[in-house]
Every structure is written in structure tokens, then in C-alpha cells.
Amino acid sequence: MPEQQDQVLLDGLKKGDRAVLKHIYQEYAPKVSAWIIKHGGQREEAKDIFQESLVAIYDKVAGQDFKLPCSFGAYFMGIVRYKWLDKKNRNKRDQEVRNQNLQRYTDENDPNIEDLLIATEQAHHQAQRLENSFKQLSDLCQQLLTLIKGGRSTEEIIQTLSFSTANALYRRKNACVERWRILLSEA
Amino acid sequence: MSDDYSKKIEKYFNNEFSEAEREAFDQELMEDAELAKSFSQRKQMEDFLAVRPGREKLKAEIADLGDEFFVDASEPTAKRIPIRRRLYWIAGAAAAAIILVLLVPTWFNAPPSYQQFAEHRPLSLQERGTSGEELTAIETAFNTAEYGTALDLLDQYLATQADDTQAQIYASIAALELDQVQDAITRLTPISNGQSVYQTTAQWYLALAYLKQENYAQCRSVLSDIPADNYWYAKAEQLLKKLPQE
Numbered sequence: 001m002p003e004q005q006d007q008v009l010l011d012g013l014k015k016g017d018r019a020v021l022k023h024i025y026q027e028y029a030p031k032v033s034a035w036i037i038k039h040g041g042q043r044e045e046a047k048d049i050f051q052e053s054l055v056a057i058y059d060k061v062a063g064q065d066f067k068l069p070c071s072f073g074a075y076f077m078g079i080v081r082y083k084w085l086d087k088k089n090r091n092k093r094d095q096e097v098r099n100q101n102l103q104r105y106t107d108e109n110d111p112n113i114e115d116l117l118i119a120t121e122q123a124h125h126q127a128q129r130l131e132n133s134f135k136q137l138s139d140l141c142q143q144l145l146t147l148i149k150g151g152r153s154t155e156e157i158i159q160t161l162s163f164s165t166a167n168a169l170y171r172r173k174n175a176c177v178e179r180w181r182i183l184l185s186e187a
Numbered sequence: 188m189s190d191d192y193s194k195k196i197e198k199y200f201n202n203e204f205s206e207a208e209r210e211a212f213d214q215e216l217m218e219d220a221e222l223a224k225s226f227s228q229r230k231q232m233e234d235f236l237a238v239r240p241g242r243e244k245l246k247a248e249i250a251d252l253g254d255e256f257f258v259d260a261s262e263p264t265a266k267r268i269p270i271r272r273r274l275y276w277i278a279g280a281a282a283a284a285i286i287l288v289l290l291v292p293t294w295f296n297a298p299p300s301y302q303q304f305a306e307h308r309p310l311s312l313q314e315r316g317t318s319g320e321e322l323t324a325i326e327t328a329f330n331t332a333e334y335g336t337a338l339d340l341l342d343q344y345l346a347t348q349a350d351d352t353q354a355q356i357y358a359s360i361a362a363l364e365l366d367q368v369q370d371a372i373t374r375l376t377p378i379s380n381g382q383s384v385y386q387t388t389a390q391w392y393l394a395l396a397y398l399k400q401e402n403y404a405q406c407r408s409v410l411s412d413i414p415a416d417n418y419w420y421a422k423a424e425q426l427l428k429k430l431p432q433e
Contacts (some may be wrong), residue, residue, distance in 0.1 A: 004382055007381065007387065008382065008383070013245070015241070015243040016241060016245040016247075018248050019352075019353055021245075021248055021249055021252060022252060023385075025249075025252045025253075025255070025256040026256065026308070031258055033257060043257055044257075046257060047253040047254075047257040048253075050253060050257070051246075051249050051253055054245065054249055055242065055245060055246060056224035058238075058241070058242055058245050059238075062241055062242065063234060063237055063238045063239040077204070102356050126231065127235065127242070129286070130231065130232065130235040131235075131239070131242075134235070136237070145236055146236065146239070146240070149233070149236040149237060150240070170201070173197075174193070174197050177197065177229070177232070178193065180232060181228065181229070181232070184228070184232070
């Protein structure tokens, strides 16, 4: 069962709190390193998997009131294992094979969180698609969409981005969204 | 996607619907699968825009942490130990070898000492609105084992940044190193009873403070509270085994 400290770690990760992130590295870097090397990887790969796993958890929990069903460590190490096996078996796309592999490397004592691991991986994959397509937009579109979502006033955005009228701004916004939608469907 | 869909969906996200229009739109969403699909995709984009700044911040924060913590296991801390301290180590090891030869019969019964367990991770303070120079001075003093200077600077810093738990912990370590053991205990106790991420770090140093006082019972009691899935657990177990039996 999760304890209060587990939720503190998750909330800190969500906020990008540097002290919490350092603590997570301090605590889990040796474990992740040892596990990846034991399963045929390099330290450099362990470092990348570690970072990706943190971002994946962010993608799953950001913007919602997520309560951990298990300890932070079980969730984080679960994602690390899942990502590593996915990477190793990239050619074996069959989900069933991956799930069997995951079971083989999961400790008997670990909580049953397979559904959460799969959902986290899906959220991460979706966020990557959104990010990759967003980055292909023009700088103007990226800034405009970010400023509008960030709650800045229309007048302020018109001034910052040198639009003539609010109407022109919103016409451009619609065009940016449409472009993003097309890029996303191609991603 | 049709222009009509697109206009409706944008009106929704721009909050331009009247209440009646909104209700009609909700109804349409339930009846028109294609509209619902477009809406769902557009909502994902909108939700992503909301969390993207936080995602970028997280990526920026962890960009350099990997290099710091994924170091070669054969030299886990070599990079971080200043040369002066390495010389102390060599001198210390030589002295220890001589003492060992002289004291072999009693060596195995000797209780553990603070020095055997006092390895401090280098201090790296986070930015919290104070000037970079002040933080650098504190880090340099601590990491070069100038604990008197470090404690003065940390106390000045804590006067305005009282809630920086990491700084409180390092001030306690500096106090311990300066043999101000009771002061260290006073600083560490509330953190060790708190809920911050430094709680177990505080427990570990509190145990070291009691060890320094040769108060083995308190030392054992604090060590026993360190949870098994924690970074400090292995060290705690090691020290527990060496403590004299009551």
C-alpha cells in the first residue's frame, strides 16, 4: 500500500520539484542501473530509460488527481521494466508476448499493476505524438496556442504577437489548430 | 473533417456557446459518432496544451540529473571527493593499518564510530530566489569540508529560507562535523518526525548523532525506523549489526 511519502514523491514529480527529483534519482538510479545491466543493457541505456520513465509517469498523472494504488517504487520500477522489455522486443509487437515477458520479470511480491503500466505507456505514447506534431508547427502557432491556453488576455496576446485585431488572432488560432490536427493524424 | 464540425468545436473550446447552444452540442456529440471522434481528438490536444509547460519543466530539470547519478559503479563517488579529502583517506588508511596491527586482539570488539559511517553526499542547493553566489559559497564551503564556514553561511541562508529542508539537513551535518552534537540533534529531530522527502535522511543523521554521543540505544531505535525500501536502509542495517548489544 502507498504511504504518504509515496504520494509526496509523485506530487513532486508532477510539479517538477528539483529536490524531489534528486531524491528519486538518489534512491532509484542504483536499482535501475543494476536491473538494466543484469538484463543485457548498458549504463547509458539505463539513464535514458530512467528519464523516459519519469516523463511517462508525468504523462499519465498530470492534469488529474491521481492516487497511487501501490508504492511509488513499485510503480516506477514497473515502468522501467516495461519500457526496457518493450525496447528489447520492439520487433515482437505482439502485446501478449510483452505481457508474458513482463510477468516473468515481475517479483511475486509486486502488486498487480499491469493495467496501470499499460495505461501509462499508452499515455506516454500519445503525449509523444502530440509533442512531435506540435513541434512541427510554426513558432508563431506554438506561441499563440501556448499563450491562449496559459490564460493570457486577448489584448496582451495581440500586442505580444503583433496582430491587428482579435478577429485576426482567432482566425489564425483556428488555422494553427487545423494544421496541428493534420500533422497529428500523420504522426 | 468538415468546416462545420471544426467551427462548432472551436466555438466550444473558445467558450463562445450560449447555454442553449451548448446543450444542443452535447446532444449532437451523443448522436454523431464522427463529430464525437473529432471532438475527442481536439480535447486531447487541448489537454496536452495545459500540461505541456509542466512537461517541459520536468524534462529541463532532469536533463542533467542523469549524468550526476548514473556514474560508473566501479568509481561511485570518485568524481565528487576533493583531492584533499582523498589524501586524508590515504593517510587515514595508512594510520588505520598501523593501528590494526597494534590492536588486532581488541579490534573486533570495538564499537562502531561516527567516522566509519560519516560519508556525506555533496551539497547542491536548489535555486530558491536567492543569489547564485550565495548558494555557490555555501556549496563550496561544505563540499571542501570547511564546516565552520558552511554552518555560518547556511544559518544566514536559513534566516530567509527557513523552509528549505535540504539546507536544514546540511546545517545539521556541519554541526555534527563540528562536534556540536546536541545542536545537530535539535535541528534533525523535527525533520525526522515530519513528512518531507528528507525524513529518512534526517533519521540516518540523527542515528549518527546518537552514535557520536555513544548513545547506542537511541541510535538503534532511530535506525530501526528506517523503511526497507529506502536509500539509507542498507547503511542502517550495516550500522545496526555493528552496534554493541545491550
